[in-house]
Amino acid sequence: MTKILIIYTGGTIGMVNDPLTKSLIPFDFGQIQQNVPELARLNYDLEVHSFDPILDSSNMDPTAWVELARIIENRYEDFDGFVILHGSDTMAFTASALSFMLENLSKPVVLTGSQLPIGEIRTDAKENLITALEIAATRKHHAAMVPEVCIYFDYRLFRGNRSIKYNSEKFEAFQSPNYPILAEAGVYLSFFKNYIQHQPKEPFKVHYQLDPNIGVLKLYPGISKNAVDAITESAVAAIVLETFGSGNTTTAEWFTESLQGAINRGKIIVDISQCQGGSVQLGKYETSKRLEEMGVLSGYDMTFEATIAKLMFLLGKGMSREEIVSCMERSLRGEMSV
Ligand code: ASP
Numbered sequence: 001m002t003k004i005l006i007i008y009t010g011g012t013i014g015m016v017n018d019p020l021t022k023s024l025i026p027f028d029f030g031q032i033q034q035n036v037p038e039l040a041r042l043n044y045d046l047e048v049h050s051f052d053p054i055l056d057s058s059n060m061d062p063t064a065w066v067e068l069a070r071i072i073e074n075r076y077e078d079f080d081g082f083v084i085l086h087g088s089d090t091m092a093f094t095a096s097a098l099s100f101m102l103e104n105l106s107k108p109v110v111l112t113g114s115q116l117p118i119g120e121i122r123t124d125a126k127e128n129l130i131t132a133l134e135i136a137a138t139r140k141h142h143a144a145m146v147p148e149v150c151i152y153f154d155y156r157l158f159r160g161n162r163s164i165k166y167n168s169e170k171f172e173a174f175q176s177p178n179y180p181i182l183a184e185a186g187v188y189l190s191f192f193k194n195y196i197q198h199q200p201k202e203p204f205k206v207h208y209q210l211d212p213n214i215g216v217l218k219l220y221p222g223i224s225k226n227a228v229d230a231i232t233e234s235a236v237a238a239i240v241l242e243t244f245g246s247g248n249t250t251t252a253e254w255f256t257e258s259l260q261g262a263i264n265r266g267k268i269i270v271d272i273s274q275c276q277g278g279s280v281q282l283g284k285y286e287t288s289k290r291l292e293e294m295g296v297l298s299g300y301d302m303t304f305e306a307t308i309a310k311l312m313f314l315l316g317k318g319m320s321r322e323e324i325v326s327c328m329e330r331s332l333r334g335e336m337s338v
Contacts, residue, residue, distance in 0.1 A: 010054035011087030011113040026054035057087025062210040081108040081136030095160025096309035104200035157183035161335040177277040178301040209316035218242040232262035247280035248287035272299035
């Protein structure tokens with residue numbers, strides 16, 4: 001019988017209304033099981049591991065990601081697949097982080113959650129949970145169909161490190177603007193094999209060191225020198241520069257000098273676009289040529305979430321600038337198109 005480990009971290013899926021505060025608060029897994037009697041009808045051997053305490057995903061952090069990675073490593077041989085129940089708010093960050101931490105995955109790690117609690121009549125939780133389990137259980141020629149970290153939400157399966165939460169109210173909460181979906185659930189579960197990672201040739205390996213010492217500088221017309229210097233002169237090791245269009249910034253002298261100073265002091269600066277679709281192309285316009293010359297790195301078409309996770313992963317390894325530059329220029333886990 002197919003064996004799947006459900007790791008329950010929290011999120012709306014298991015929340016209930018607190019009668020005192022009238023706010024949604026996380027509840028234990030029993031709440032979920034009670035509302036999905038269909039789980040017993042699935043022909044899988046399910047085991048549940050609950051986080052303690054259960055988290056609203058706004059409280060997710062690298063410590064929780066390490067815990068998730070450890071659970072998966074410890075139980076890797078015991079299960080055919082893993083389903084992580086997680087709040088949707090930071091699900092794309094967790095999926096991105098896990099994609100870097102879990103190298104050479106040969107089994108599915110499917111994150112899912114819901115926009116309405118499982119106890120609500122119109123809930124989207126049941127479909128998301130049941131199909132996520134089916135995806136985690138799907139095998140072809142004795143190997144997992146989707147050996148990667150992915151997000152299943154509202155009938156679509158996304159590569160985890162390509163996805164973003166783009167809507168806080170629609171059931172269709174996620175998108176993957178720069179990479180095709182991996183599968184779609186209709187009457188049949190259709191997998192798009194050309195876009196799914198291949199089974200790895202090397203053994204499974206887990207990386208636990210993450211360094212979150214990262215600053216973010218989101219540009220807007222009229223941004224002040226004070227606001228820019230506050231980041232470039234801070235003690236962060238890397239800066240994610242959120243730029244216009246295909247990677248463009250103001251060409252004001254004070255701005256380029258501020259970035260150059262940060263690079264001279266050893267900081268890594270990665271340029272990603274504020275546009276959700278498309279890629280950074282340094283040097284395409286004069287307004288990004290100077291960035292390229294001074295050593296700002298291109299984040300190509302990476303999501304903000306994947307850029308943060310990749311930097312945490314690379315900084316955590318204590319890599320030199322040259323090593324980080326080389327890793328930023330190529331895709332490590334299918335997180336960017338280069
Ligand atoms: N605030 C919730 C969370 O991220 C929202 C959700 O689950 O959709 O935990």
